[in-house]
Every structure is written in C-alpha cells, then in structure tokens.
Amino acid sequence: MKNLKKIMTARLLAAILLLAVCMAGCAAPAESNSGVPSETDAPAESDGSGAPADAPQALTLPVLDEIDADVTAGTAGSSLLAVQAAVKLLDWGVNTGLDTDEIGTAASVWLSAKNEGRTECLQKLELVDDAYQKLLTDEARELLDDAGCAEVEITWGSEPVEPVEAIMRSAGLRDADSGDDAAWDVAGFEKSLLENYGVTPHHYEDLGDGVYQVYVEIDGKLVPFVTVDSATGDYHG
Secondary structure: OHHHHHHHHHHHHHHHHHHHHHHHHHHHHHHHHOOOOOOOOOOOOEOOOOOEOOOOOOOOOHHHHHHHHHOOOOOOOHHHHHHHHHHHHHHHHHHOOOOHHHHHHHHHHHHHOOHHHHHHHHHHHHHHHHHHHHHOOOOHHHHHHHOOOOOOOOOOOOOOOHHHHHHHHHOOOOOHHHOOOOOOOHHHHHHHHHHHHOOOEEEEEEEEOOEEEEEEEEOOEEEEEEEEEOOOOOEEO
8 A cells, every 4th residue: 555655646746747847848938039039129220321221211213214224325216215215204294293393303313323324314315305295296196106105095185294394404404494493403513514614523422411522533533523402503612
C-alpha cells in the first residue's frame, strides 16, 4: 500500500511538472515578442536631409516626362508623335484639378533641371504646342486621323486650356502679357542673362523654397552667378 501511494504521488508530481513546463513554453513567445517594436511603433524614416520620409514633396508633372520620352525633334514622323502627345496633354489639361500657378512653377523647375538637355526639351514642347493649337481648330479631326488617333473623341472645345497654357508660358512659348506673371519663364530668364551679362546657365542648384542657384562657366570654371525665385522670376547676384 505504501508503495502504491509513493507511485501515485510520484505520478502526480510528474504531471504537475509537465503541466508547468507546457505553460512556460506557451508563454515564452508572447514574452519575447513584447521586446520587438512593431511597424507602427517604429520611428519614421528620414530621407537623409533630416525631414521625415512622408514630408510633402514638390509638385511634379509626369505628363512632361511623357512628352520628353515620346516626342522626337527633327526626325521623320516627329509631327505625328507631337499630335499624339498633344492629345494626352489636352486630356490631362481638361481633367487636372491643379492650380495653374503651381503648374507653371513646376514646369519651370522641370525645365531648369534639364540643364544641357533643356534646348531639346523646348523644341519638343514647341512641336507639341503647335499640334495642340491645331487640335483646338476645325482641323482637329483630320489631324487625329492622320496621326493614327482615329478612335480619339474630341471632348475639348476651341478655347485654350489653361493648364496647358501655363506650361507653354513657362517654356517661353507665349507672350509675357498673355497669362499670369507668377510662373517662372525659364527661356525669358536665360535670354535676359545672355543679353545683360553675356552668360548662359550651365546648371541650376535647388536651394529649397523655390529658389535656385544659377551656375555659369567663366574662364573654364563653374561659378555661382545669381539666385532666382521660381515663383516670381526675380533674380539677384
């Protein structure tokens, strides 16, 4: 009888010990997890400049990148490609909700960033502008058919589309008094530098807040020449 009691007691202790081990094993993962920060607890990453990664970004115009990629200047078929690009530009202009002042400034910034490729970009925009203006006339249907855009419906009228006009003003393709003066006219600015100082920009450095440092080449050296405010077009040395 004593042996039976000992056996029962030993089995009971073994069962209690096994249960305790099982409970400890189940609790271990939860305890180790508590020391690892979750994605929501992790601090916001920085973009390297000290600003949070989700800080507001400057306005960009992907439609200009498409024009740069799709249109060629001075080659066979360039006018047809320009018509196709003008259709996309018109569709974007009719449907965008962006402010025209912001569009003009963004277009100016886009052009200034092209540096050595800026002249070619201006030529492409001039081709697209020519096609765009024709698409506002009675020639539109015939022009679309010839450019392989027979399926495109003419949903725009004959009046200039202001978002498109803002881009063309920034490219120097409109008279200064034909629109607002808030957008930076890059072509006009560079013409002014050439006429007044005999220099042309080599490249632009973004200083933030829409202000750019203009570098020119003098005696074989790149030197900072003036800063320009892209919101107003004002510049000073």
